[in-house]
Amino acid sequence: MNESAAPPVSLGRIFRVFALIGVTSFGGGIVAYLRHALVEKEKWLDEDRFMAALEISQTLPGLNSTNMSVIVGRQLRGAAGALVAVLGMVLPGAAILTALGFAYVALRHDPKVAVILTGVAAAAVGLLLQVTLKIGWKQLIRPKDLLLVIVVFVLVGIFHISLPVTLVTLAPVAIWMNRPGAEKEAA
Amino acid sequence: MSKIVELINVFALLSLLAVGGGTAVLPQMKHETVQTHHWVTDTQFAEIYSLGQLAPGPNMTCVMLIGYEVSGVAGLIAVLIAFFFPACLLCYFVSKVWDAARGSPWRDAVQRGMAPIVIGLMLAGCYALGKTASYNPARDWEFNLLTLAIGAAVAVLLSVTRINPALTIVGGGVAGYFLLGS
Numbered sequence: 001m002n003e004s005a006a007p008p009v010s011l012g013r014i015f016r017v018f019a020l021i022g023v024t025s026f027g028g029g030i031v032a033y034l035r036h037a038l039v040e041k042e043k044w045l046d047e048d049r050f051m052a053a054l055e056i057s058q059t060l061p062g063l064n065s066t067n068m069s070v071i072v073g074r075q076l077r078g079a080a081g082a083l084v085a086v087l088g089m090v091l092p093g094a095a096i097l098t099a100l101g102f103a104y105v106a107l108r109h110d111p112k113v114a115v116i117l118t119g120v121a122a123a124a125v126g127l128l129l130q131v132t133l134k135i136g137w138k139q140l141i142r143p144k145d146l147l148l149v150i151v152v153f154v155l156v157g158i159f160h161i162s163l164p165v166t167l168v169t170l171a172p173v174a175i176w177m178n179r180p181g182a183e184k185e186a187a
Numbered sequence: 188m189s190k191i192v193e194l195i196n197v198f199a200l201l202s203l204l205a206v207g208g209g210t211a212v213l214p215q216m217k218h219e220t221v222q223t224h225h226w227v228t229d230t231q232f233a234e235i236y237s238l239g240q241l242a243p244g245p246n247m248t249c250v251m252l253i254g255y256e257v258s259g260v261a262g263l264i265a266v267l268i269a270f271f272f273p274a275c276l277l278c279y280f281v282s283k284v285w286d287a288a289r290g291s292p293w294r295d296a297v298q299r300g301m302a303p304i305v306i307g308l309m310l311a312g313c314y315a316l317g318k319t320a321s322y323n324p325a326r327d328w329e330f331n332l333l334t335l336a337i338g339a340a341v342a343v344l345l346s347v348t349r350i351n352p353a354l355t356i357v358g359g360g361v362a363g364y365f366l367l368g369s
Contacts (some may be wrong), residue, residue, distance in 0.1 A: 022244040030245070056282050059298055062274025063209045065245045079279070086275055093244020094251065094267060096206070100238050101252040101263075112368065117234045119363015121320035122334035123356050124237035126341030128210065129313050134346075136306035140246065143288045145303035152307025156214050157314045160222075163204050163215035167304070174300035180292030 009044070009076045011084045017042055018069055018088030030065040038072060045072065065089055148174055190258050191265050193224065198250065198269035200334045207305030209247030213312030216250070233320035240356045256277060333366050 017037055025033040031054065039050050053075075057067035066086050073085030107113040139145040152170065155176040176182075197219050205212040213236070220226045227235065232253075239249025247270070254266030321338050322331050340362075341355045 025243055028198070053282075055294075055298070056285050057278070059301070060278050060281055061205045061284065062271075062272070062278055063205065063245045063247055066271055066275055067282075067346075068277045070275050071282045074279060074282065082279055086271065090248060090267075090271060093242045093248045096242040096244075097238065097248055097252065098255075098263065101235075101255050102241060104234070104238060104252070105255070112364065115363045115367040116360040117237070117363070118320075118334065118367055119337055120241070120356055120360040121230075121233040121237045121316070122337040122363070123341045123359020124233070124240050125313060125317045125321045125337035126359075127240060127345065127352055127355060128309070128316065129338070130342040130345040131210070132306060132309040132313060133342075134310065136302075138301075139303040139306045142303075145306075148303035149307040149310065152304050153310045153314070154354060156308060157311030160214075160218055162218075163212065163308075164200075167206065169206070170304055173300065174304055175293075175296050176300075177301040178296045180296055182296075 011077060011080055014073055014076055014081055015084040015088040018073070018085045019092050022065075022089040025065075025090040030093070031068075034068055043158075044076060049075075144177065148177075191261060194226075194253075194254050194257055194262055194265050195269040197224065198254075198266050199273045202270050202273040206301060207246075207308070209245065210249075210312055211305050211308035214308065216316045217315045220253055227253055230323075231256065233316050236316060237320070237356060238357075241353055243353075262267040293365065330367065333362075337362050337366075363366075 021030070021033050021037050034052060038044050039047060045053065053068055053071040056071060057064045060067055066089055069085035069089045070082045073082035077084075081124070104117075108117060133140070136149070139149055148170070152166065155166050155170075156163065158185075201212050201216055201219070204215060217232050221229055221232050235249050235252045235256075238252065239246040242248065248267070250270050251263045251267040254262035254264070256262070258265070289306075317338070321334050323334070326334075337359050341359060344350055344355055345352060
């Protein structure tokens with residue numbers, strides 16, 4: 001692969017760019033922030049390479065945001081670049097969460113704080129449900145996929161089958177159902 | 188010290204199991220931390236998760252607060268590293284060789300096959316959180332109706348407007364203060 005001839009980006013710059021993404025992104029819409037910063041503003045990747053990196057990030061385990069940081073950081077400055085990119089992505093939010101967490105532990109038994117936390121948790125369920133439906137609607141309207149969604153939900157959600165067992169048994173089946181040429185054979 | 192080792196073991200495994208983003212690992216995480224190890228209660232788990240929605244950055248960073256509950260600052264740091272490092276390391280090495288598989292039709296098969304599994308896991312995560320956060324059997328029906336309504340209002344609001352998700356969480360807290368008190 002041809003790396004560009006431009007001078008290498010400094011580690012400090014990588015950290016600052018990812019920290020800015022980390023501190024401005026809220027509520028899971030992190031891909032949009034990444035695209036804006038990395039493709040449009042810094043021009044570190046073109047659209048194709050961004051999509052390729054995103055594809056790997058979504059397929060591998062781990063958070064999409066930190067996987068993207070690893071891949072882009074590595075492409076810019078190798079292992080050190082990957083490290084500072086992940087630190088930039090995670091540390092600002094972690095610092096704010098540490099402060100929130102200390103306040104939470106100190107105050108959660110206060111009845112006024114307890115009802116606020118109950119409202120916050122009730123709202124978070126609504127947020128998670130909306131995000132799930134937004135990314136999952138394609139799967140929910142394909143009968144073959146919907147069946148798998150229901151099976152996974154019942155196994156893990158109702159019967160508490162462990163995640164490793166679920167993945168080891170269902171992932172090969174799911175991948176085989178979508179194997180190359182499967183659609184044509186069925187047609 | 189042994190608690191720290193247990194925390195690291197649990198969260199390092201969860202890190203590698205987090206297919207399709209962190210949310211898919213929620214039901215397993217709740218099971219490990221609440222039912223198996225009794226590190227936090229049902230309610231604390233839901234509250235810690237929702238604190239994660241209030242802070243910027245990856246929302247699963249909130250798992251470090253479970254470490255804080257168990258072993259203080261050392262637990263917090265241990266969980267932060269255990270939850271992020273294994274998956275990042277895997278991504279670092281796999282992404283280096285990934286391009287070799289470019290154009291293989293099996294890559295598409297993996298992606299399309301895993302998508303419904305991830306959605307099923309996310310729905311199970313919703314259910315695991317909602318079981319206490321939206322419908323708490325220890326409360327009366329009026330209280331539960333209100334918590335369910337707060338969740339529904341957030342879901343609808345996010346679907347029809349472009350409101351910042353963190354604001355809807357703050358709104359849930361405000362609604363809790365005025366509606367759920369006394």
